[in-house]
Amino acid sequence: MAQKLTHLRESPSQTAGPYVHIGCTPNFAELNGVYPQDLGNVMKTGVVQGREITVTGTVFDGTGTPLRDAMIEIWQADAAGVYPGQAGCDPNFTGWGRSAGDMETGEFRFETVKPGQVGFRDGRMQAPHVTFWIVARGINIGLHTRMYFEDEAKANAIDPILSRIEHQVRVPTLLAKAQSDGHYRFDIHLQGPQETIFFDS
Amino acid sequence: MTGYVARDRRWQPDALTPAYKSSLKRSPQAALISFPTTISEETGPVFGHDILGPLDADLIHNFAADGASAIGPRIIVHGRVLDEFGRPVPNALVEVWQANAGGRYRHRKESYLAPLDPNFGGCGRFLTGEDGSYEFRTIQPGPYPWPNGPNDWRPAHIHFSVFGAAFAQRLITQMYFEGDPMIPLCPIVGVLNAKEAVEALVASLDMTRTVPMDARAYKFDIVLRGRRQTAFENRPEGM
Numbered sequence: 001m002a003q004k005l006t007h008l009r010e011s012p013s014q015t016a017g018p019y020v021h022i023g024c025t026p027n028f029a030e031l032n033g034v035y036p037q038d039l040g041n042v043m044k045t046g047v048v049q050g051r052e053i054t055v056t057g058t059v060f061d062g063t064g065t066p067l068r069d070a071m072i073e074i075w076q077a078d079a080a081g082v083y084p085g086q087a088g089c090d091p092n093f094t095g096w097g098r099s100a101g102d103m104e105t106g107e108f109r110f111e112t113v114k115p116g117q118v119g120f121r122d123g124r125m126q127a128p129h130v131t132f133w134i135v136a137r138g139i140n141i142g143l144h145t146r147m148y149f150e151d152e153a154k155a156n157a158i159d160p161i162l163s164r165i166e167h168q169v170r171v172p173t174l175l176a177k178a179q180s181d182g183h184y185r186f187d188i189h190l191q192g193p194q195e196t197i198f199f200d201s
Numbered sequence: 202m203t204g205y206v207a208r209d210r211r212w213q214p215d216a217l218t219p220a221y222k223s224s225l226k227r228s229p230q231a232a233l234i235s236f237p238t239t240i241s242e243e244t245g246p247v248f249g250h251d252i253l254g255p256l257d258a259d260l261i262h263n264f265a266a267d268g269a270s271a272i273g274p275r276i277i278v279h280g281r282v283l284d285e286f287g288r289p290v291p292n293a294l295v296e297v298w299q300a301n302a303g304g305r306y307r308h309r310k311e312s313y314l315a316p317l318d319p320n321f322g323g324c325g326r327f328l329t330g331e332d333g334s335y336e337f338r339t340i341q342p343g344p345y346p347w348p349n350g351p352n353d354w355r356p357a358h359i360h361f362s363v364f365g366a367a368f369a370q371r372l373i374t375q376m377y378f379e380g381d382p383m384i385p386l387c388p389i390v391g392v393l394n395a396k397e398a399v400e401a402l403v404a405s406l407d408m409t410r411t412v413p414m415d416a417r418a419y420k421f422d423i424v425l426r427g428r429r430q431t432a433f434e435n436r437p438e439g440m
């Protein structure tokens with residue numbers, strides 16, 4: 001026997017269930033009058049620096065069916081690569097978005113800016129990316145992934161995380177595709193041949 | 202090396218848990234790609250009290266007509282949000298949602314025959330104090346049946362969504378009630394591998410915080426991932 005460690009253990013995760021929108025986006029869930037507006041539906045609170053972009057996508061299950069009961073959150077740096085809350089950040093940009101997806105199609109949509117590069121632990125730079133977090137019925141613990149940009153090939157090629165992925169054939173699952181000027185598409189596949197890379201970080 | 206302590210994936214539920222049928226087609230099959238937290242995971246949105254309304258932490262009244270209140274056993278739920286090192290997590294945004302006393306959610310996709318309570322909405326939110334403490338008022342939710350096996354029922358529970366200091370700490374979980382015989386029967390509770398993990402989600406009846414002639418109290422502490430702090434930095438940080 002040895003001394004007991006007194007650290008606490010992280011609370012176990014449980015699924016967000018089918019009614020996550022009651023708690024997190026109640027106005028979307030037609031539960032009006034409790035909060036004036038749903039948190040996370042506006043990322044730009046004024047004139048923002050940098051290039052404004054729209055990101056849309058759909059979360060698919062292993063049969064290819066869109067999830068219509070998910071909640072998707074994103075977190076990203078501003079156009080200069082500064083996270084909101086840090087010195088010098090864009091005061092009109094929250095960095096955080098939350099989407100319930102479209103009621104009929106499940107498609108999520110974020111009106112945001114293209115993030116700048118941020119540093120890695122060893123001083124190298126990471127390619128521009130947006131952190132995604134997905135919860136829904138049937139997902140026991142929130143899924144963490146990242147959206148990179150297909151049109152940042154040079155930065156992606158030396159990104160410290162993308163370049164360490166063993167199965168490079170899967171890297172395209174993390175790349176948002178430019179649809180038109182300022183519109184990027186990022187579909188997420190929970191299972192199947194196109195399964196998105198998910199992270200443990 | 203600073204950064205957040207890695208998640209214990211044997212303690213946390215697996216993605217694929219066949220007894221909970223919805224997980225079958227919604228569970229990634231490939232291994233998660235691991236990397237130490239970077240600034241992208243070590244930062245997160247900050248919420249201020251300006252987002253909160255006066256009744257946000259009072260589910261008994263925040264949807265009720267003037268002078269009315271929700272039906273059901275009145276309870277106070279309180280506790281602290283801590284990290285794995287026992288440090289309080291101040292200013293954490295906690296959002297809660299639940300069924301009414303009859304086990305019915307106010308949602309267009311909900312089909313359980315139990316009635317809606319016109320004075321109960323089912324959502325609330327609050328920020329933790331400097332010592333990580335929180336408290337909200339609600340009614341005890343009822344158990345409800347759900348389509349999984351032929352006769353599965355959820356134990357009474359309250360859903361919790363928690364924002365700590367960093368995206369690495371992001372967590373959604375559920376709180377159960379001490380003494381509920383439905384807990385061990387539930388396939389969603391059953392995704393937890395350890396008996397201790399189930400116990401960590403069961404709130405204790407706390408008579409010391411009960412308000413006599415008004416509401417009973419339950420205590421529910423929440424633990425988020427810890428941030429390592431060490432005096433022995435031998436490598437420069439990226440930022």
Ligand SMILES: [Fe+3]
Binds near residue numbers: 300360
């Ligand atoms: Fe529930």
